[in-house]
Amino acid sequence: MQILDFNSKVFLAPMAGITDKPLRKLTASFGCGNIVSEMVAINALSRKNAKTYRIADVRDEDYPVVVQLVGSDLDLFADSAKLAEELGAYSLDLNMGCPVKKIIANKSGSYLMTDICLASKIISTVVQATSLPVSVKFRKGWDYNNINALEFAKMCEESGASYVTVHGRTRSEFYSGTADWDIIGEIKSCLNIPVIGNGDINSPQKAREMIEYTGVDGVMVGRAALGQPWLISDIHNYLEKGILPTSKPVAVVKSALLTHINWLVEYYGEKLALGLSRKYVCWYCKNMRDARKFRETYVRIDNLAQAYQEIDNYFDTYISEGE
Numbered sequence: 001m002q003i004l005d006f007n008s009k010v011f012l013a014p015m016a017g018i019t020d021k022p023l024r025k026l027t028a029s030f031g032c033g034n035i036v037s038e039m040v041a042i043n044a045l046s047r048k049n050a051k052t053y054r055i056a057d058v059r060d061e062d063y064p065v066v067v068q069l070v071g072s073d074l075d076l077f078a079d080s081a082k083l084a085e086e087l088g089a090y091s092l093d094l095n096m097g098c099p100v101k102k103i104i105a106n107k108s109g110s111y112l113m114t115d116i117c118l119a120s121k122i123i124s125t126v127v128q129a130t131s132l133p134v135s136v137k138f139r140k141g142w143d144y145n146n147i148n149a150l151e152f153a154k155m156c157e158e159s160g161a162s163y164v165t166v167h168g169r170t171r172s173e174f175y176s177g178t179a180d181w182d183i184i185g186e187i188k189s190c191l192n193i194p195v196i197g198n199g200d201i202n203s204p205q206k207a208r209e210m211i212e213y214t215g216v217d218g219v220m221v222g223r224a225a226l227g228q229p230w231l232i233s234d235i236h237n238y239l240e241k242g243i244l245p246t247s248k249p250v251a252v253v254k255s256a257l258l259t260h261i262n263w264l265v266e267y268y269g270e271k272l273a274l275g276l277s278r279k280y281v282c283w284y285c286k287n288m289r290d291a292r293k294f295r296e297t298y299v300r301i302d303n304l305a306q307a308y309q310e311i312d313n314y315f316d317t318y319i320s321e322g323e
């Protein structure tokens with residue numbers, strides 16, 4: 001089944017504080033794939049809070065961006081859906097899976113899996129408020145004793161969702177343990193709308209494994225893409241053309257990291273970008289020799305010129321050794 005008119009079966013997962021414009025642009029620069037924004041709080045967006053408004057503004061991105069909304073108030077959802085559409089969203093996703101306490105306290109995210117009636121009203125309200133396709137991302141259930149993903153998925157379809165994304169963990173598991181692909185397969189076999197599977201995909205082969213095991217129409221990849229902005233495209237090429245990627249030369253990793261930092265600087269300014277780059281540096285050099293020592297040096301750096309210098313020193317040693 002075709003997933004609407006997306007250009008690929010592969011989605012970069014929404015990740016708060018991570019899938020911002022610099023990372024989306026970098027991911028898109030490697031090729032095909034669909035990209036979901038960080039979650040956007042409807043309370044702040046509908047008030048046109050400057051920071052949130054900027055997060056939702058994807059007008060100058062020349063690849064489709066799914067904008068994810070989080071909240072619980074029906075009117076604010078309707079307002080925010082309209083605003084997000086004006087701000088260039090390609091489609092809208094509703095966050096009904098976030099496990100974070102602050103979000104739950106606001107009756108949002110995975111709390112909505114415990115209030116199926118409110119969740120249904122939210123979906124139909126947003127579907128009516130916008131001409132964009134509306135999807136829903138949710139989990140296996142609240143906890144081990146409250147696994148209701150199948151019932152929830154059917155409700156999403158009946159309420160007008162264009163497709164659903166299922167993360168095979170309960171809210172109480174957060175990100176621990178192994179994602180349950182059986183429940184994803186069960187949902188796929190019962191729904192008429194496309195189903196995207198999510199949880200623990202970390203390679204092109206694992207993506208194919210999930211598709212073959214569950215029958216899903218597409219896959220969503222989160223944590224494994226951190227420090228590997230080419231992964232979404234690699235998975236796409238493997239699924240579509242059977243091309244298995246070779247491991248990336250260190251020069252490619254360095255170049256991606258530098259581009260990422262440059263785009264962080266462009267978007268956030270030098271000071272904030274330097275702070276954010278600390279977490280990215282860790283991910284880019286995760287499996288490299290002496291990475292720990294390099295990271296310890298990098299986190300103490302307080303200016304960008306030195307940051308670039310340290311990156312040169314570290315990566316160029318590898319490159320000169322022909323690795």
Ligand SMILES: Cc1cc2nc3c(=O)[nH]c(=O)nc-3n(C[C@H](O)[C@H](O)[C@H](O)COP(=O)(O)O)c2cc1C
Nearest residue numbers: 013014015016038039095167199200201221222223
């Ligand atoms: C740091 C971080 C931030 C996340 N933020 C969001 C978010 O804003 N919205 C959302 O629906 N899921 C969010 N998630 C969950 C991911 O989208 C995804 O469902 C989860 O990581 C499982 O996929 P994976 O095993 O491929 O990482 C986040 C995950 C992480 C690790």
